[in-house]
Amino acid sequence: xxxxxxxxxxxxxxxxxxxxxxxxxxxxxxxxxxxxxxxxxxxxxxxxxxxxxxxxxxxxxxxxxxxxxxxxxxxxxxxxxxxxxxxxxxxxxxxxxxxxxxxxxxxxxxxxxxxxxxxxxxxxxxxxxxxxxxxxxxxxxxxxxxxxxxxxxxxxxxxxxxxxxxxxxxxxxxxxxxxxxxxxxxxxxxxxxxxxxxxxxxxxxxxxxxxxxxxxxxxxxxxxxxxxxxxxxxxxxxxxxxxxxxxxxxxxxxxxxxxxxxxxxxxxxxxxxxxxxxxxxxxxxxxxxxxxxxxxxxxxxxxxxxxxxxxxxxxxxxxxxxxxxxxxxxxxxxxxxxxxxxxxxxxxxxxxxxxxxxxxxxxxxxxxxxxxxxxxxxxxxxxxxxxxxxxxxxxxxxxxxxxxxxxxxxx
Amino acid sequence: xxxxxxxxxxxxxxxxxxxxxxxxxxxxxxxxxxxxxxxxxxxxxxxxxxxxxxxxxxxxxxxxxxxxxxxxxxxxxxxxxxxxxxxxxxxxxxxxxxxxxxxxxxxxxxxxxxxxxxxxxxxxxxxxxxxxxxxxxxxxxxxxxxxxxxxxxxxxxxxxxxxxxxxxxxxxxxxxxxxxxxxxxxxxxxxxxxxxxxxxxxxxxxxxxxxxxxxxxxxxxxxxxxxxxxxxxxxxxxxxxxxxxxxxxxxxxxxxxxxxxxxxxxxxxxxxxxxxxxxxxxxxxxxxxxxxxxxxxxxxxxxxxx
Numbered sequence: 001x002x003x004x005x006x007x008x009x010x011x012x013x014x015x016x017x018x019x020x021x022x023x024x025x026x027x028x029x030x031x032x033x034x035x036x037x038x039x040x041x042x043x044x045x046x047x048x049x050x051x052x053x054x055x056x057x058x059x060x061x062x063x064x065x066x067x068x069x070x071x072x073x074x075x076x077x078x079x080x081x082x083x084x085x086x087x088x089x090x091x092x093x094x095x096x097x098x099x100x101x102x103x104x105x106x107x108x109x110x111x112x113x114x115x116x117x118x119x120x121x122x123x124x125x126x127x128x129x130x131x132x133x134x135x136x137x138x139x140x141x142x143x144x145x146x147x148x149x150x151x152x153x154x155x156x157x158x159x160x161x162x163x164x165x166x167x168x169x170x171x172x173x174x175x176x177x178x179x180x181x182x183x184x185x186x187x188x189x190x191x192x193x194x195x196x197x198x199x200x201x202x203x204x205x206x207x208x209x210x211x212x213x214x215x216x217x218x219x220x221x222x223x224x225x226x227x228x229x230x231x232x233x234x235x236x237x238x239x240x241x242x243x244x245x246x247x248x249x250x251x252x253x254x255x256x257x258x259x260x261x262x263x264x265x266x267x268x269x270x271x272x273x274x275x276x277x278x279x280x281x282x283x284x285x286x287x288x289x290x291x292x293x294x295x296x297x298x299x300x301x302x303x304x305x306x307x308x309x310x311x312x313x314x315x316x317x318x319x320x321x322x323x324x325x326x327x328x329x330x331x332x333x334x335x336x337x338x339x340x341x342x343x344x345x346x347x348x349x350x351x352x353x354x355x356x357x358x359x360x361x362x363x364x365x366x367x368x369x370x371x372x373x374x375x376x377x378x379x380x381x382x383x384x385x386x387x388x389x390x391x392x393x394x395x396x397x398x399x400x401x402x403x404x405x406x407x408x409x410x411x
Numbered sequence: 412x413x414x415x416x417x418x419x420x421x422x423x424x425x426x427x428x429x430x431x432x433x434x435x436x437x438x439x440x441x442x443x444x445x446x447x448x449x450x451x452x453x454x455x456x457x458x459x460x461x462x463x464x465x466x467x468x469x470x471x472x473x474x475x476x477x478x479x480x481x482x483x484x485x486x487x488x489x490x491x492x493x494x495x496x497x498x499x500x501x502x503x504x505x506x507x508x509x510x511x512x513x514x515x516x517x518x519x520x521x522x523x524x525x526x527x528x529x530x531x532x533x534x535x536x537x538x539x540x541x542x543x544x545x546x547x548x549x550x551x552x553x554x555x556x557x558x559x560x561x562x563x564x565x566x567x568x569x570x571x572x573x574x575x576x577x578x579x580x581x582x583x584x585x586x587x588x589x590x591x592x593x594x595x596x597x598x599x600x601x602x603x604x605x606x607x608x609x610x611x612x613x614x615x616x617x618x619x620x621x622x623x624x625x626x627x628x629x630x631x632x633x634x635x636x637x638x639x640x641x642x643x644x645x646x647x648x649x650x651x652x653x654x655x656x657x658x659x660x661x662x663x664x665x666x667x668x669x670x671x672x673x674x675x676x677x678x679x680x681x682x683x684x685x686x687x688x689x690x691x692x693x694x695x696x697x698x699x700x701x702x703x704x705x706x707x708x709x710x711x712x713x714x715x716x717x
Contacts, residue, residue: 014675031561037622059622063611067562080611082621100614119614121593122600128618128651135600145600154654172600184597204597217595234594252642254695267694270642294643296692301641323692324641327634349628355636355669366629377567388630394558398629400622411566 031408032064041386041398044087056088076105094232096156110137120147123186124202124220124229125170128152130160142175151190167191180208197257199223212239224258228269245277246327271295276305284311299323312336318351326361327353343372370400378406415423444507446499453539462486467531473519476510513550516571529558556606568607593648617649632659636667642693656699676714 037059061082067076085095103116114133120126122145131149148169150161172186183205190198204218214236222229234248253269256262276290285308291302301322308315308410311333322325329351334346347368354361370384386398452458461467470477481490489495496503524534532539533696534550543674555571558564583592590649601613615621626649627635650656659665669675669685677684690697701710 029562031566035623039622060620063609065562065609067560069563078610080614098618098620100618101611119610119617120600121597121613121617126597126648126651143602154652204594206595210674212455218594218597233593234591254693255647256695256698260698262694262698264715265690265694268691270693272643292643294641296642299692301643303641303643320637320641322641325634325637327637331628347628349630352633353634353637362633364630364633368629386629390630392633393630402623407567408561410561410563 026029028066029069029071029409030064030066030361031406031410032062033404033406034063035059035061035402035404037403038366038401040400042393042396054088055086057084057086074107076107078103078105092227093156097158098156100156107224110143111135117152118169122147122182123188123201123204125168125172125186125188127168129168130167141177142173145172145174146170161384164194165192182206192257192259195259196224197259198255199258201231211237213237222253227253229253229255241283242280243277244280246275250274268297278344285309294322296314296323325353325355326357327351327366329353341374343374345370345372362391363389378408380404380406444501445509446501448542449538450542452541458536467521468525470521471523472517473515474517475521477521480508510625518571540544552606618651620655636669639696639699640689640693642695646699653699660700 005138039055039057039059041055041057042053042216043055061081063080065076065078068074069078080100081098081102082100083097095180099117101117101119102117103114105115106113112133112135112336114135115131117128117130118133120133125147128151129147129149130152131147133145133147135143135145137143138391146169149167150163151159151166151168153159153166168188168190170186170188172184173180174184176182184203186202186204188198188200188202189196200220200222200301202218202220202243207215209215216232216234216236218230218232219228220230221227228251230253231251232248233250234246236244236246238244250272251269252272254267272292272294273291274290276288278286278288280286288305288307290305294301299322301320301324303318305316305318305319307317313332315333316331318327318329318331329349331347331349335349338344345368347366349367350363350365351359352363366386366388368384368386370382372380372382374380382402384398384400384402386400388398453460463483464477466475467477484490484499488499496506500506534554556566559566559570592604601608601610604613610632615624616626639646660667669689672685674685676686683690697711709714
């Protein structure tokens with residue numbers, strides 16, 4: 001355990017040392033953020049070998065961007081990673097770390113080539129990819145993007161899946177050639193163990209209509225099954241300074257691998273309707289109400305949310321019912337700046353819920369109180385006290401200490 | 412069949428609405444008061460920017476008026492000849508000067524940019540080729556962020572905006588933004604978000620094992636089943652893979668409470684108990700823990716194969 005802690009300490013110091021990177025090269029410009037967190041909490045389901053139930057977990061996050069200093073700078077490196085270890089309980093996967101992204105990027109005019117681990121969210125394709133992404137554009141009007149690689153696994157170690165197991169790729173074309181209209185068409189495929197597991201084509205569009213209306217639509221087609229995987233239409237109105245509202249319809253088919261065992265049960269799709277309105281009493285003070293309904297074959301559920309918000313706080317009442325379970329609750333949050341460099345904040349959430357109609361209700365009460373201190377523009381420190389009460393826990397008091405340092409070469 | 416018809420109807424409505432939007436949008440171009448062809452003056456006549464915009468190099472406020480008036484144009488043009496009014500004015504019966512720009516940030520400092528040897532063309536390049544004097548040629552925030560990327564120049568909102576909190580787009584403040592912003596981002600891989608956000612910002616939420624920012628209240632682990640059973644939230648937007656769920660539900664032997672109830676698995680033929688009801692509603696939920704990978708054989712096979 002002592003050896004692991006020293007490794008973590010050395011790694012953390014190395015990360016902080018990167019903050020002095022301006023001594024390395026005058027040709028390199030950089031920005032980033034190092035965030036350290038210490039979180040104490042009680043875990044319900046600790047390792048069987050653990051002698052304690054109280055966790056004392058340390059997290060170190062690093063965001064780093066490096067770019068070659070040049071009028072026509074074309075090469076940059078970006079990464080976001082995390083390492084964590086529990087200082088009190090011996091978990092077998094500790095210390096563990098996650099590389100969320102780490103990639104080199106070449107930019108030239110409106111085109112770019114990205115190589116490495118990167119997050120893609122484009123049309124029907126949404127995944128973390130270990131691979132390459134090539135994007136070719138024309139003066140901001142149109143963009144053609146293609147990507148190919150391996151789907152990155154969710155892993156506590158630096159793992160890469162094999163070509164046979166998880167190769168994925170896609171294409172997407174976006175155009176803004178018509179004023180006030182963005183159109184996109186895309187294709188996405190994921191393989192698993194040498195076979196095609198997902199293959200989708202998608203259309204999406206966003207139109208800014210006169211009078212403050214906005215129309216979003218999306219249609220993803222499952223090409224293996226000739227079905228609509230996801231269809232969505234949303235109309236938003238923001239043309240009045242006091243009243244905004246929206247309406248949305250969504251059709252959703254369960255997303256399963258093509259070879260999935262579960263397909264023999266002929267999964268059914270659901271339809272969802274949502275609507276909501278925001279009324280601005282003043283530009284910073286608003287009332288909001290929204291309702292969502294989900295319809296399956298013989299079942300449905302609903303969710304109502306009513307809230308009020310102002311620059312320093314908000315209050316929400318919510319109620320859900322239907323096949324998913326019943327819940328009623330309210331949440332309150334506030335954030336108050338004090339003496340320019342301090343900020344006090346608090347959140348309280350109470351709900352009464354049951355998973356099935358015939359069962360008694362459980363309750364869940366959680367609260368957070370804390371403050372942030374920002375002595376300089378690039379340094380933030382803070383403390384949070386958290387409390388969780390419910391029938392399972394009875395009571396769990398948690399403490400979160402946080403420190404963040406932003407560094408950059410910017411003048 | 413009924414659902415297919417409903418889906419096709421929805422798509423048709425969306426397509427029709429888009430078509431109407433294109434027709435209406437194209438009819439709404441604004442016409443400037445003064446017809447001023449920058450391209451002729453800059454590219455054909457070779458005029459320097461400072462000839463008409465004389466005091467820019469000393470300007471330290473975005474509210475300073477750098478647009479030339481009648482006296483400025485009189486240096487080269489006969490402004491008293493009424494036969495020539497239509498050459499420049501859209502409405503010669505009520506000739507007006509350039510509309511003063513009042514919407515730019517008062518904190519914008521031209522002088523600092525000139526001192527840093529940022530050329531006029533670097534920010535205003537498009538206007539040199541323009542035949543119009545419309546304000547659409549003013550550099551927007553996106554142009555500014557080309558240099559104010561946090562590496563070449565500072566990126567803080569407060570640098571240009573008087574109240575950084577107030578410059579959060581109005582639609583971000585709504586609690587619905589969290590569920591709606593993905594549709595905009597999926598059009599262009601989040602490029603429209605990069606004015607303020609880096610790609611790493613997305614992953615602080617969209618890699619669902621981050622401690623901060625907090626997407627769910629403390630204790631959400633106790634009642635998240637309600638959220639996911641209804642299907643109104645796409646958990647996969649942040650928790651990309653089922654291995655996230657497996658970490659608790661399999662590796663740490665945390666069985667969902669529903670599975671521990673006597674009615675969960677029926678014992679009589681044709682009576683699947685509560686699990687059959689649940690699976691018929693939303694079988695994708697089962698695949699979160701019971702693998703649906705190709706060639707895998709989830710626990711269902713023990714009963715359903717026989």
